[in-house]
Amino acid sequence: MSLIGKEINEFHVQAYQKGEFRTVTKDDVLGKWAVFFFYPADFTFVCPTELEDLAEKYGELQKMECEVYSVSCDTHFVHKAWHDASERIQKIQYPMLADPTGCLARDFGVMIESDGVAERGTFIVNPQGKIVGYEVNDGNVGRNADELYRKIQAFQFVAEHGDEVCPAKWKPGQETLKPSLDLIGLL
DSSP states (O other), X not given: OOOTTXXXXXXXXXXXXXXXXXXXXXXXXXXXXXXXXXOSOSSOXXXXXXXXXXXXXXXXXXXXXXXXXXXXXXXXXXXXXXHHHOHHHHTOOSOEEEOTTOHHHHHTTOEEXXXXXXXEEEEEEOTTSBEEEEEEEOTTSOOOHHHHHHHHHHHHHHHHOTTOBOOTTOOTTSOOBOOOGGGTTTX
């Protein structure tokens, strides 16, 4: 079952961000673009490479009025410990959401019940709180923040220009398409 168009449920979780604990709710997400970046667990192998890659793109995403929320089923205390222990994780400025009960992982359909961890899932949520794009990878394959950034640019463009669509590999400034009968089968 596709999650495209699904509105995220109400939630109330703890987060670690910039040396502090805080609460994050659905209300914090509404009104801007958001990325929910699920990963299996802190203190693992592939996860720090992905989170560091995303940390390096975070400033550009913020300029696009997009907030990033990394999410694992660890507690906010474990997020702090990992942040303190890892040079890669110390680069993170975005909120690291704690989901020890798996409520977010279940809502987004990425909970691995038998292991108590989340799949490697990336979800792009529009300002109305609806999922507009997502991908879920097997645990042994990392993601690319540059491609995520490009997808967010495309989703934002389409949201602003509803009569145009973005072809494969589209980037800002490139030609878009206006759906019409004339284009069917020609491209």
